[in-house]
Amino acid sequence: MAGVAPGGVSRSEVYRGSGPRLMLPAWTFIGIFGLLPVLLMAVYSFLTKEFRGGVTWEPTLAAYDQFFLDRGLFGDEPPKIEWTYITIFWRSIWQAGLATLLTLLIGFPTAWFIATRPPQTRSVWLFLVTIPYWVNLLIRTVSMKFLIRDTGPLNEFLLW
Numbered sequence: 001m002a003g004v005a006p007g008g009v010s011r012s013e014v015y016r017g018s019g020p021r022l023m024l025p026a027w028t029f030i031g032i033f034g035l036l037p038v039l040l041m042a043v044y045s046f047l048t049k050e051f052r053g054g055v056t057w058e059p060t061l062a063a064y065d066q067f068f069l070d071r072g073l074f075g076d077e078p079p080k081i082e083w084t085y086i087t088i089f090w091r092s093i094w095q096a097g098l099a100t101l102l103t104l105l106i107g108f109p110t111a112w113f114i115a116t117r118p119p120q121t122r123s124v125w126l127f128l129v130t131i132p133y134w135v136n137l138l139i140r141t142v143s144m145k146f147l148i149r150d151t152g153p154l155n156e157f158l159l160w
Contacts, residue, residue, distance in 0.1 A: 047055040069079040
């Protein structure tokens, strides 16, 4: 009988409440490889820079002072606001937000559309969505075949 686990209990009852437990490996991976490097960079940005690289564990705002204020090449001029870096910084934030918004506006309706298709056609729709990601691999494969064939530029160079 489909949909019933051993012991006469439905599968939904067996898996009920196990969502957080099943998500733990994914959240651990995201934490270690996504959030931890960002946190380390944030901590290092407040530390004192050494002469030949590296840092000493003395908190300072010197990096942010250097980012936001221009004191001249030798640091002997009065500080003035460095609008170039600030403009680039806010442009990057704006573009990241816009890319996130567009991804959400395109991705969620597409995912909803695929999820509401009959199970027989769902894999076809997923296949159609992934085709553009194969173009890079296809172009690299054809280029490599061109380079290493018997009359290709690499063989001609090696036989020269």
